Amino acid sequence: MKPIDTIDRVLLIDDQAIVGEAVRRMIAAQMTALGGACEYRSVQDPQQAIAAAMEFKPTVILQDIEMPGLNGLELLPLYRAHEQLCDVPVIMLTGKEDPAVKADAFARGASDYLVKLPHPVELIARIRHHSRGFRMQLERNAAFEALRASEAHMKAEINRAAAYVRSLLDPPLDGHVHADWRFVPCEALGGDVFGYHWIDEHHLAAYVLDVSGHGVGPALMGVSAMNLIRSGSLEPDQLIDPTRVLLALNAAFPMMRHDGMYFTIWYGVYDRRTRELAWAGGGHPPSMLLRGGDLIKLDSTTYMIGVSDEYEAPTMRMTIEANDRLYLFSDGVFELHLLGGGIWGLENLESFLRAHPAEGILDAVVNETTRVMLEGRGISATDIPAAAMTAAWDDDFSLIELRFN
Template identity: 35%
Template sequence: MVRILVVEDDRTTQLVLRRMLEEQGYEVATANDGIEGMEQARTFRPALIICDWIMPRLDGLEVCRQVKADPDLSTIYFILLTARGAVEDRVQGLDSGADEFLAKPVELSELRARVGAGLRLNRVYQALQDQKRILESELTEAAEYVRSLLPPPLTGSVHIDSRFIPSRQLGGDCFDYYWLDPDYLAIYLLDVSGHGLGAALPSISVLNLLRSQSMDGVNFYQPNHVLRALNETFQMDDQNDKYLTIWYGVYNQARRQLIYSSAGHPPALLISKAPENGVVEVKQLKTVSLPIGMMPDTKFVNQRCDIGVGSTLYVFSDGVYEIIKPDGEIWGLEGLMDLVCSQQEVISVQGLNYILNYIKTLSPNEAFEDDVSLLRIDFS
């Protein structure tokens, strides 16, 4: 049975409304003022509220504001009962969240029409809420699936820790690392343009393609070969205008040498200490090229660097450093470089959480504006 709540301090009007509504087959609850009305709204959970404007303790406008501000009650259809007929009064009521007005004294035919229309809209609201809950449940399940695809921390001669924080439930960032053979370790991180499901799907496709090594004729030991194959496969004209940036490296632990290539991606940061004086040095590892998918004939090149004992490599998406501070300035890559260099010993103890917690202090927003992915690779 459909539930309706009548909030009215005048007992005669309250009784009349209750009888009229019950005669129409509704289950009716009543409240004598606004405070009692809010209590009834939370416990009775009506589909529709008819509330008088002028009441002691808490008037109808405030009841309306509180109902519409409560996520659990906001879909209740709210009819404001009033003897006021001025335009400015109606504007004030609508600004408070009222869905409809009912003039005093109440006419039976008008009451029936207003309530019927309100309940039809309430059913639409409820259906939308049900669909929203289903969608959120499915997105949560999809997000858990994406997280399950990401690799666990790596231990041994090379230690790798990672963090993945999408700005929504799903994001376009993805990464992986695995041994191609006992001596060669592949590491990559990619960022598909956009957010949400539209970015997550191509990101997962690239992950599965690289992990399965199913691209014919591609030498996965050569990063530029991998990027060229991805560019041939994922042109944005065929991917709903989606493109991606990527940093891809292969580490040879026997030679302690890293070969890498990137496509429109932020540079990886190699942190090491100079052997002669112990001064911390940072080197940006990046090659210049367009993102994957923008141009079919894009050229990709490799670069090499030696990895000293005790060096640390950071690979990340731009969401890690493109943080808008309260003054409107962007923290930037230089800020991240300063942090990982100056706090190297602290980070080695507290891990990547230290970096993420520091970043959160820079922004007034609780959530990140962009997807955040971060790898920390320690070479023993």
């Protein structure tokens, strides 16, 4: 951040040369007596006030009211409308002690009002007071600008990280099982990752996990866990067994060695020969299986990954029927704050999935949850379509659909 000049710089706008000289002597005498530095300039032509201020860069402007061509009251709004002069304090220095004129001056943007010529001690005290306030404002503005630049840089880095996470997600899948997804990263970057892949020609793995917290750390941990699942670090016989996968993840990511972070996960394996779905969940919201008009919850079977060395992860099993639809999701899909308090919740998500036709369901859920989220922030129904274009989510939104042929 560029250092702020500490020298008081006084610009006088007064058409009388004798006043300009008198003020110069008052300032010089006081600065000699009190110590300190002050630069001074006077301008007699009010038409040159803006140009002189731009060149001299005063910390305070002393200004007469009654001047030919352009009076001091008319100059005030010109300063306040100028990008580089709008914050410079202006002290009206005039021979009139008129309350109505004072009120008008303050209404137009004056910072102070003195009847000339004031006592030198008072004049210097006001110059120093307003100059100090102006420098403090410059320092605040510089700090805010530095903060804005830092936030913009951080946001750009977070967006890059979010784009990287998105690039790692699996593309839509067709064949024996159709798979697709929708992902909306939150403003602060969360820890959601998910995926699906054929372990071998018979077994399809599908999973979603959510690391605690927000930021680059949780995102990196999520990517690391995803890579462990799909990179070949685990043997195929491990990957087809949800219990062994969760045990391996719990051993690899103890929260004591990962800055206190843990994650939830739902991991399932579909065997297309037997049509059996095996799954285990570690503290994650249930996946939902839609079969006709019925909805079956596939609950987690144990607690979160990384919180304890002693860990058991039972595997549950069920038979998949033709045209079943399985939905995996993170809590960002349903933990949406309502305007009157509370959250939208799993029950509303269940009802929406039941009621909506299969075609276009992913986009329909995104649109509905976006509406709920924005209404919860007090945005009116008429403004929601425009607000939805730039809506920032509080948590990652991850929704995966598997359709079994």
